[in-house]
Amino acid sequence: MRKNKFLHSLPLKLWLLLAAILVLTFFSNDFGLVDIQKTAIILAAGIDRTEEGFELTAQIAVPKGSDRTTGGTSSMEIGGQGATVSDCVSQIYAKTGWVPKFVFCDLILLGEDAARAGAFDALDFFLRNEYAPDSCLLAVCEGRAADILGAKSAVDDASSLALEKLFSDAAKKSGRVMTTTLREFAIGYYGVSASGSMPYVRMQPQQGAQGAQGGAGAQNGGQGSGQNEQEMIFSAEQTAIFTEGKMAGILDEAETLAFSLLGGNVYGGTLPAEGATLSVLRNDGSVTVSAEDGISAALNISLKVRLVNRSTPAAPSDVAKGAVTAEERAAAEKALEEAMRSLWTRCAETGCDLFFLYRELYRRSRADYGKWKDTPLSAFAVEISVSVEGLR
Numbered sequence: 001m002r003k004n005k006f007l008h009s010l011p012l013k014l015w016l017l018l019a020a021i022l023v024l025t026f027f028s029n030d031f032g033l034v035d036i037q038k039t040a041i042i043l044a045a046g047i048d049r050t051e052e053g054f055e056l057t058a059q060i061a062v063p064k065g066s067d068r069t070t071g072g073t074s075s076m077e078i079g080g081q082g083a084t085v086s087d088c089v090s091q092i093y094a095k096t097g098w099v100p101k102f103v104f105c106d107l108i109l110l111g112e113d114a115a116r117a118g119a120f121d122a123l124d125f126f127l128r129n130e131y132a133p134d135s136c137l138l139a140v141c142e143g144r145a146a147d148i149l150g151a152k153s154a155v156d157d158a159s160s161l162a163l164e165k166l167f168s169d170a171a172k173k174s175g176r177v178m179t180t181t182l183r184e185f186a187i188g189y190y191g192v193s194a195s196g197s198m199p200y201v202r203m204q205p206q207q208g209a210q211g212a213q214g215g216a217g218a219q220n221g222g223q224g225s226g227q228n229e230q231e232m233i234f235s236a237e238q239t240a241i242f243t244e245g246k247m248a249g250i251l252d253e254a255e256t257l258a259f260s261l262l263g264g265n266v267y268g269g270t271l272p273a274e275g276a277t278l279s280v281l282r283n284d285g286s287v288t289v290s291a292e293d294g295i296s297a298a299l300n301i302s303l304k305v306r307l308v309n310r311s312t313p314a315a316p317s318d319v320a321k322g323a324v325t326a327e328e329r330a331a332a333e334k335a336l337e338e339a340m341r342s343l344w345t346r347c348a349e350t351g352c353d354l355f356f357l358y359r360e361l362y363r364r365s366r367a368d369y370g371k372w373k374d375t376p377l378s379a380f381a382v383e384i385s386v387s388v389e390g391l392r
Contacts, residue, residue: 041060041061041104042060042061042100042101042102043061043075044105044106044109045058045102045107045126046058046111046145046148047109047110047114048111048114048144048145048146049113050081052082053081053082053083053087054085054087054114054121055088056079056089056092057077058100059075059077059149059159061075061104062075062076075158075159077146078095079092079146080095084125085122085124085125086125089125101131103133105136106136106160107136107137107139107160107164108126109140109141109149109160109163110122110139110140110141110145111144112140112141115140115242118246119198119245120245121245123185127182133182134183134186135183136182137164137179138182139201139236140198140199140201140240140247141200141202142203148203151232152229153231153234154231154232159232159234162234163201166201166234167199167236171236172260173265173268173269175256175257175280175283176253176256176260176269177199177237177256178197178239180196180198180199184196185198189245192369194243194244195241195243195352195353195356196242197242197251198239198240199238199240200236200250201234201236202238203235204233204235205231206230206232238252238253239251239256241347242352243350243351251343254338254342255342257269257271258342258343259343261283261336262285262287262340263285264286265285266283267280267282267283272332272335273328273331274328274331275311276328277308278306278308278328278332278388279307279308280303280304281303282304283301283302284303287300287355287357288360289380291361291368295372295375295381296380296381296383297355297357297382298382298383298385299382299383299384299385300384300385300386301387303332303387303389305324305391306324306390307323307324325390328390333386336388337384337386340386341384344382344384348376348378349378351376352377358373
């Protein structure tokens with residue numbers, strides 16, 4: 001009640017003065033905003049190494065033409081070169097007059113040369129940029145990142161959006177793709193383990209796409225050369241591993257699946273076993289380190305699976321049960337154990353602490369860490385355990 005009386009008692013001149021101040025403030029300040037027509041909204045950034053430094057390829061979202069009737073996002077690629085990534089961004093601004101904005105950038109793609117020379121030489125800019133989200137995905141590609149971003153995707157209007165589909169939650173739960181973000185990779189790099197991983201992207205032409213497009217181009221009277229551009233598909237079932245920020249090796253598909261299973265990340269993924277395919281219903285995985293009687297590591301995977309397919313016909317009763325034979329369980333266990341041993345050997349050879357064993361030791365006991373921190377992974381005693389259980 002008192003508040004209402006106070007408001008009613010204010011003189012008209014004061015109300016007019018307050019209104020004038022609000023109007024003046026609103027129309028005389030842009031509040032730090034940039035005109036959308038002068039802004040380049042970057043969907044993805046690709047970084048390659050050059051003799052002078054870096055080449056940055058920015059995939060920018062652009063409005064679709066009126067001839068396109070389907071929904072989606074069109075894009076164009078603009079590149080810049082310089083001694084640092086920041087210089088590349090400045091060159092893009094100078095070329096286009098657009099202010100590059102990374103606030104919507106969901107993917108940073110490193111060319112293989114850039115990854116082998118040192119990932120954080122390129123990623124330092126994105127850590128310092130207050131508008132670049134540290135939740136954006138990281139990946140390494142075969143060859144040049146500019147070629148991947150500039151390729152025509154067979155599954156989406158923009159290659160970056162097609163790549164992001166590879167890193168979906170469903171793909172991660174299948175165990176075929178191991179993703180990482182800028183924040184996660186930075187934590188691993190700057191920690192005592194100084195290791196990390198990124199999905200490794202390859203591309204290949206879509207089978208039969210070129211001929212079909214060529215026929216369509218002939219029927220349309222050859223309208224534009226873009227119609228004859230070959231469509232590409234991407235895969236990311238391999239994983240690049242890093243030691244002290246430099247790409248040290250590539251895990252194959254089986255090692256990537258073992259890596260994912262050890263993290264307990266798989267639900268609904270499949271395993272091959274003696275002409276059969278098994279689906280993962282439960283995944284318990286762990287990697288532990290012990291410093292009691294020497295330094296050692298234990299890698300354990302425990303799975304519950306069901307049969308989803310056989311390469312030979314079966315009775316309806318067998319199909320309904322989804323039971324797994326002892327031979328199939330044994331075959332799955334053997335294949336997983338071999339993949340885990342191969343995974344550990346690759347980590348030991350490259351010095352990549354992919355499971356952050358040194359970090360776990362550091363957190364548990366500074367004394368044990370001080371004693372064993374200089375011991376290479378190849379000197380660790382390793383125990384590997386695999387258990388595959390079927391439906392009863």
